[in-house]
Amino acid sequence: MATSKSDLLQGTLDMLILQVAALGPLHGYAIAQRLQQISKDILQVQQGSLYPALHRLEARGWLKAEWKTTETGRDAKFYGLTRGGRRQLESERAAWERLTQAIALVLRTAE
Numbered sequence: 001m002a003t004s005k006s007d008l009l010q011g012t013l014d015m016l017i018l019q020v021a022a023l024g025p026l027h028g029y030a031i032a033q034r035l036q037q038i039s040k041d042i043l044q045v046q047q048g049s050l051y052p053a054l055h056r057l058e059a060r061g062w063l064k065a066e067w068k069t070t071e072t073g074r075d076a077k078f079y080g081l082t083r084g085g086r087r088q089l090e091s092e093r094a095a096w097e098r099l100t101q102a103i104a105l106v107l108r109t110a111e
Contacts, residue, residue, distance in 0.1 A: 013045065013053050015096060018081060018089040021063055025080035027070060028054055054079055062088050 020026065020034045031054070032045045054077075057063040062085030065077045081089070 011092075012096075013049060014057060015089065015092040016043070017050075017053055017057060017079075018062060018085055018092070021079050021081045022086065022089060025066070025068075025078040027068075027076035027078050029076075031079065057085070060088075061085070 016035055017031060020031050020038075023034070026034065028047075028050055032047075032050050035043050035045055054063065054065075058065050058079070062082055063079045064082050065079050067075055068078045070076050
């Protein structure tokens with residue numbers, strides 16, 4: 001999946017990518033940087049995990065990709081959220097909330 005200072009649950013990387021793409025179109029490297037920045041350097045997604053996830057999300061119709069020139073003058077694919085991607089993100093966020101609440105209940109009860 002993704003290598004990070006903190007292991008991600010399977011499927012979590014897709015949700016995080018969709019969340020970052022919801023902020024506006026970004027190229028792959030910028031998505032990885034944004035995840036690292038927002039997580040205060042806890043999440044560090046390697047290219048070997050990021051690009052297969054981007055391609056998978058694009059193939060599912062949740063991301064759209066468009067070639068553009070970066071701020072450094074290089075051509076790169078910029079990924080943005082589709083309408084279906086927005087619905088998927090909302091679904092995954094709701095599932096994540098249910099999961100984290102259930103885990104919190106177990107941890108509080110186990111004390």
